[in-house]
Amino acid sequence: MTTDVSARARTLRAGFVGGGFMAAVHSRAARAAGAALEGAASSSPEASVSAAERLGLSQGYASLDDLIADVDVVHVCTPNATHVDIATRALEAGRHVICEKPLATDIAGAEALAALAADRGVVAAVPFVYRFHPMAREARARVAAGETGRLLGVQGAYLQDWLAAPGDDDWRVDPAQGGPSRAFADIGSHLVDLLEFVSGDRIVRLNAATRTAYRSRATNTDIATEDLVAVVVELASGAIGTLLVSQVAPGHKNGLVLELAGTDASVRFEQERPETLWIGRTDVSSIVERDPARLSADAARLSIVPAGHPMGYQDAFNAFVADAYAAVSAAEAGASEAPDGLPTFVDGVRAVRVTEAVLASAASGQWVEVRA
Numbered sequence: 001m002t003t004d005v006s007a008r009a010r011t012l013r014a015g016f017v018g019g020g021f022m023a024a025v026h027s028r029a030a031r032a033a034g035a036a037l038e039g040a041a042s043s044s045p046e047a048s049v050s051a052a053e054r055l056g057l058s059q060g061y062a063s064l065d066d067l068i069a070d071v072d073v074v075h076v077c078t079p080n081a082t083h084v085d086i087a088t089r090a091l092e093a094g095r096h097v098i099c100e101k102p103l104a105t106d107i108a109g110a111e112a113l114a115a116l117a118a119d120r121g122v123v124a125a126v127p128f129v130y131r132f133h134p135m136a137r138e139a140r141a142r143v144a145a146g147e148t149g150r151l152l153g154v155q156g157a158y159l160q161d162w163l164a165a166p167g168d169d170d171w172r173v174d175p176a177q178g179g180p181s182r183a184f185a186d187i188g189s190h191l192v193d194l195l196e197f198v199s200g201d202r203i204v205r206l207n208a209a210t211r212t213a214y215r216s217r218a219t220n221t222d223i224a225t226e227d228l229v230a231v232v233v234e235l236a237s238g239a240i241g242t243l244l245v246s247q248v249a250p251g252h253k254n255g256l257v258l259e260l261a262g263t264d265a266s267v268r269f270e271q272e273r274p275e276t277l278w279i280g281r282t283d284v285s286s287i288v289e290r291d292p293a294r295l296s297a298d299a300a301r302l303s304i305v306p307a308g309h310p311m312g313y314q315d316a317f318n319a320f321v322a323d324a325y326a327a328v329s330a331a332e333a334g335a336s337e338a339p340d341g342l343p344t345f346v347d348g349v350r351a352v353r354v355t356e357a358v359l360a361s362a363a364s365g366q367w368v369e370v371r372a
Helices: 021-032 043-056 066-072 081-091 107-120 136-145 183-199 298-304 315-332 345-364
Strands: 013-017 035-040 073-077 095-097 151-159 203-211 228-235 241-245 257-261 267-272 276-280 286-289
Touching: 013 021, 013 066, 021 035, 021 043, 021 073, 021 315, 035 066, 066 081, 066 228, 073 081, 073 315, 081 095, 081 107, 095 315, 107 241, 136 183, 136 267, 136 276, 136 298, 151 183, 151 228, 183 203, 183 228, 183 241, 183 257, 183 267, 203 345, 228 345, 257 298, 276 298
Parallel strands: 013 035, 013 073, 073 095, 151 241
Antiparallel strands: 151 257, 203 228, 228 241, 257 267, 267 276, 276 286
């Protein structure tokens, strides 16, 4: 793996499946990476045209197959239950794929996609984009360098409030579209990915409890998917910790927080305050600010503006897409290396595996082993 992002030999042609918020984020990142934004495919030809106009793309395609035939990279930005079918069709056509998480709504579908991507030899990435905040990379570098010492405990949370009221609703609430897990598959997967990425450690077993705050919402009734999840985790190193995930936490918009405590120091990253990193020690604690001149090489690489000029979520997403496209260029040139830390379908499988363990534990009330 390399931390360098090489210039592409040619302009990649990108297509977007879906036309909502995530398609807008993906298309902005693709535009920043210098791709040719060929167009969109949505639920109907008319919806495709509307999405293309709204996102500033070249055209709306009459069908998914028409889009796949015309592009190099397919961005899958549709409801969860559709990911496997769309990504499979793109992979079978030999296209590179960037697929929103969860990669699939069950482990069989996720594993099949990862195997197909490997068989076709294409780049297949999942946007676990919080890895791409420079200060998250700085935390990872400090842990890897031994600055925190032996890992003892972890605490993490991902709190939102966009479903806090009983009238709040969304397609994700419906398991036919969102899958059997809602809060954990949607945002808990980000928290687990960031934990394992920064710590370099893996969750080996867990005990989880889930709650559904409202059984009926504006349009959905008999709701079974969870609004919040509490998880106790044990890592391969022996460290233990707690994770809280909620989409019904009033006042929290995107409160992703991760803290790792070792024998020598603690390190804390907060996504809503991404310009700093807290380092805690028994004698003195400190705040590390994002200054490329004073960061690790990988964190500095992702710091595209000088200190004092804030970077945020879209910057992280842009960096993810740039690295994914760099991996495409490398693959097409016959190189095996990709930018360090690029989340692939293998990481997507991992997230689905942890999610299934969370649901199994919540259903049984018992500790559940998490397969590597």
